[in-house]
Amino acid sequence: MSDFLHFCRGLGIRIDTVPPVGVWKRYPTDDKPRKLNGAVRYFGTYGFAQNHALMTEPAFWQDDKPSKPLSRAEIVKREQEAAERRKNELRARIEAVASCRRYFGKLPSLRGEHPYLDRKGLSMRGCEHLKRDGDLLVIPMFANGRLMSVQTISIEGEKKFRYRCPIKGASYELRRARGLMTCFCEGFATGLTLYQSIPTASVVVCFNSSNLVDVAKTRKTAGMAVICADNDHETTHNPGITKGKEAAEILKCGLAYPEGICGTDWDDARQEWGERAYTRIRAEVTRNLKMVT
16 A cells, blocks of 8 residues: 555655545645645555646556566566557547647637636736637647647636646747747746736746746747746745746746745736736846846
8 A cells, every 4th residue: 555655645646544445535736735636546456646737647556566476478468568558548649639639629719708817817918819618718738839738727717638638848828929038937827927917028838837847848949038937835845946947947047936925826926916016027027037049
């Protein structure tokens, strides 16, 4: 059982005791300790675990420690089974991406207002390329110029990635034709806050702290740039700042994060700082810009 707990903790799920057998159980995660983004299902000799903020499908665990040494034939059999699983997973992923593209292509564009943005106090400026599925806000995620997945956000703020679609290195850009600087951030609401606060900025939304680093590794950036990281001050090791620093080092750009707030990101700062929030955000971010050549 301790092996399964260790497996779950490796995915950032905060679990300390044996979960009930056969049912999904929700837990906090290292990256979002205030929410129950971790999901675990345990069956004794195998189980599943998923960090919904970072993963599109559950990871599989199996207690495969043999009671006696495996024969050569058994080793070959397991290797063949693993190869077949990888092939099936790749096929399923390709089919999922194709399905996602058909889904997004059929959706109507977002027009008027959306309750999630209204609740946040954000305007529609920067939302021209978003779509809507009933009450869901649908944000496209691109890698190498191709749609790879989407993130949906409910009225209440529940976020989900498209099942089985890859998100590593995928992003959504709030682009300005004559932008003088580029801001990189985690969440969409944070990106919209930055876009609406800094009239000269293009903003790259990376969706979570780990993917912020993945985007930095694959994206070619030149000019004035800054990582606008979350400040996860209530979380051990502060993954927002830790990953933000890592991404800034990769891009050789600046780093900015909000300080002295109860929340964690620039959208929280906007809501907490009041009347002059947009001006303050613009000043804090631009002060940390760095030229990337």
